[in-house]
Amino acid sequence: MTVAAEMSRPPAAASPAAAMLEVRDLHTRYGRVEALSGIDLRVPEGQIVSVIGANGAGKSTLLNSIMGVLPSSGEVLYRGESLRGVPLEARVAQGIGLVPERRDLFSSMTVADNLHLGAYSRRRLPWKADLDEVYARFPRLLERRKQLAGTLSGGEQQMLAIGRALMGRPKLLLLDEPSLGLAPLIVRDILKIVQGLQQSGVTVLLVEQNARASLAISDYAYVLETGQVGLSGPAGELARDERLSASYLGG
């Protein structure tokens, strides 16, 4: 049931760039259930790495464990330093941003307030320039800056969630299913934006169920199957691999 074979070269050799994030033997349990059993993963600086897999494979759990939303055992290294014992809020201040699956916006506050709060972790620094940058990236948000976040459409909420995370000037951005519940055209927009982030120097770890689309913009990818890494490899190679569809549709 698990396609255990590792593909081609090991990830470390895939890129000479230093690792922004390294995960070693990560285990996460919900009570008696082990949701992640020994994940190893590496995100080189400046790349987009995606984690794909069917429902319930543990993708969100992985991001939440890396971020410290969920307690886990194993090692998470951010820019070479262990994050053990570092609370979630401190991870944000160190430059890790998470856009969660449920977006977790401040729905009864305005778009502008949501973005303003995005700069909370670095509030002693000027943030107006960042706000202009976010508005430039998402003109829709500028139009709707006085609207309450809860009244935005799904795609706009996703943009706001990403924009809010960007206000914290993350070096590493963790994106949890940004395409979830969005129409195909909007999915395309969102993923183009993710590509744009890479160009402005943000390293991205992208979790997606939408395998084809996320592989198209990623440098490297891991396929998660019930809490373990099944396949991994350069995104282009994985996209052509027949075993990928088997991992989604059974076989």
Next chain:
Amino acid sequence: MTVNPRTLLSGVAVLALLLLPALLPTYQVTLLVYVLIYSVVALGLILLTGVVGLTSFGQAAFMGLGAYTSAVLSTQAHWNPWLTLLAGLVVTGVVALILGLVTLRMQGHYLPLATIAWGSSLYYTFGNSPALGNFTGITNIPALNFFGVILSTPRSFAYLALAALLLSAVGAQFLLSSRTGRAMRALRGGPLVAEAFGVGIFRLRVQVFVLSALLASVGGWLYAFNQRFVNPSPFGVHAGIEYLFMAVVGGSQHVWGALLGAGLITQLRDVLRDLLPRLLGQQGNLETIVFGILVILTLQFAPRGLWPLLERVLPPATLPRLPASAPFADRLKPTPGVPLLQVEHAEKRFGGLRAVADVSFELRAGEILGLIGPNGAGKSTMFNLITGVNAATSGRVTFSGHDITRAGPGAVHRLGLARTFQHVKVLPELSLLANAMMGGYSRAHAGMLASMLHLERREESALQHEALRHLERVGLGSQALSLAGNLALGQQRLLEVARALVADPTLLLLDEPAAGLRYGEKVELAALLRRLREDGVTVLIVEHDMDLVMNLVDRLVVMSSGEKLAEGTPEEIRRHPAVREAYLGVDMQEGAA
């Protein structure tokens, strides 16, 4: 027959309690009487707050109703004091019924706030009514006469209070180990399980609320004839709060937590009344400081109270196996191949969101049908439409020939549908057997009174027999008496299947039964489901694990974005292009729209 050590220990404890009033010095006996009276009141809170999960700060007010009714009738109308007990129960019962009907629809924290409100109102009503002697109260209440014995000394009264406590405690214990008791416990974990097995939640809540008020009323009657006078102060909200403290500290989910909590707080008060004024140089109700701190520490360090700590050193409880009796008649099963469940153009909107849009499919008796789809496809909503948790906005759902589009979960269950839950919902502190017996709730009929008197043993025995049979069927027969909380997740899921089977369903709905299971457990689950199909059970399964689904089901319905995408055999579905796209996503370059 061997004697269970726990029964032996209970016997010794009761004997000790019986000897206490005779052996203790008078002052201690006086204290004991209060402990016993408070225990009766706290016992009501154990049932209401600990077991069912409804927090009340107003028990003291119900106690006041009992006490004042007895006081007025025995002093002004010269009723026989024993008759005033009945009158007090009637008055309290009526008031509680009205308050319950009005407030028990409240959710979460609204209910406890409401109890503070009406508790205060009743207290000020006692204090401001000239007929009740205002804040001075009513004096000269006669002593109780028990067949010529005047109960005017603490020693004699202690036996009355003891009898009251033992009777109430045994009744409560009987109640908890019955069909109604299991339903009460199920309420605490949220309404879903109870509703799914046909429990009338509001009715049961009201019943328990009234029962706890009646226990408080008995406490009030005892209080009045022990003190021989009443005034409002022991019946205010602060007293009500203290009863809740007793339950919390003693252990709010255990019948004997009431006695432990009442004893601890009463003894502590007695010590502190002397100690604190000397220590702090101030007179007054200083013991509330210690009580409050005690409660906060209990909540922080032993949220289930002190009784469970004691329980650890006691011999484990065992469930007596009841003698075999006539089994339940099985439901008539439909002929294989006959349509059992029909969904026609079902649609569900939440505000502007269409969670399910125009979905139709049919389930035939004897088959296993899989319902699959990516995240957010609307499977859970579809599941809720079938089980009666939500009603469809438009369209029709028919089950066994009945239109169930608007039927609630209980009604759908009684028509022969039983389910399991995606997030396992078993009662961890109960045995596997008791959990499984919960599934047969709607096959039995005994009410609260019959349960308290254990008049339903015949029916209970049939239930027990059924539960054991199905536990064996899923492979858990040998562990029937261990606690459900000690099982691994996979076994808990099997327990949920057994619980559903005890209901003798014509249709079994499984909500992601493989989620979180290990490989071996999944194999076991698949084998069980195949066996069930051979026995003619019809199954609808919502599941993510494709390996499991594809190798198990006869047919599949695939949903995506609220719509039905495809329907067919596993092989057809695996090759279906739209299904592949829904699962693997659209290609960016091709840009499907």
Next chain:
Amino acid sequence: MQIFDTAIFPVLTADGLTTGAVYALLALALVLVFAVTRVIFIPQGEFVVFGTLTLASFQLGKVPGTLGLLLSLLTVAAVMEGFTQLRQRQPRRALLVLAGAAVTGAAYWALLEWAAPLKPALWVQVLLTLALVAPLGPLLYRTVYQPLQNATVLVLLIASVALSSVLTGLALVFFGPEGSRTPAFVQGNLSVGQLTVSQQSLLVILVSAALMLALYAFFERTMAGKALRATAVNRLGARLVGISPSSAGLLTYTLAAGIGALGGMLIGPTVALGYDSGFLIGLKGFVGAILGGLVSYPLAAAGALLVGLIESYASFSLSAWKEVIVFTLILPVLLWRSLTTRHIPEEDE
């Protein structure tokens, strides 16, 4: 009816608005605490009592008993925090916490021993009272509620009720059984035509209104205020932008205690308060807050004003029954609120 007599009605209305304004302040604090920390803060009324009684002690040139309470809580909180730091293997921070607490405690003690007998000006006394009562909020949060962070609303409610018992008892220890009335900040009356209102009443209403405006500005304009709102709306979202729930909690309880103390000083000249008055006052603020469903600030304030008015009218015609009336009124409101609020069932454990 006599109550609508032109001479009496305006007086009752003014009285009602004055106490109502103070209830409104409490209602705002209760809504805030509930929104940010899910705690139904029954002990809010105790801060009112502490405010009045602390100011009354200063009036007499005595060191208020609040100091003892503050120092004991500071000790417990410091030990708890030190212990937490030790468990996280941070012995230096643990020492720092203990040393910091010791210095703070000593400074408070020295300041009050020196200042109190001097009977400083009223406004200095007001500031000292605030400085004594406001820190009780965060200290109680640290010692009582923070360890229960993951508990259900119902468990937190029971903890609140228990805390209220503790504080009432401690108020008796530190202030004694006698109630106190504080002097009015301003003397004299103001007459407009037939209407005569005491200047103190006007002051109470004005200060309350000003405080509400200040709170509004705080929540709308400042990052700290927005952070509190954000925590209330979505805890995980707040954490993801770097707002720690504990710091939000500490700030919330500081505000709540400060508002309570101020309310106590405002109401002190009008109502005689004893050590045990807090529970009832808090509950009345609560009735107001419930009217706003524990969510809406303006509705909560309006509800509290209404409670003040009802109580004032009732105390004239049915004085003995005023509590019954106020508490019975809450039932339909609770029912209405409970049935109209979407409720996500909480699961125990």
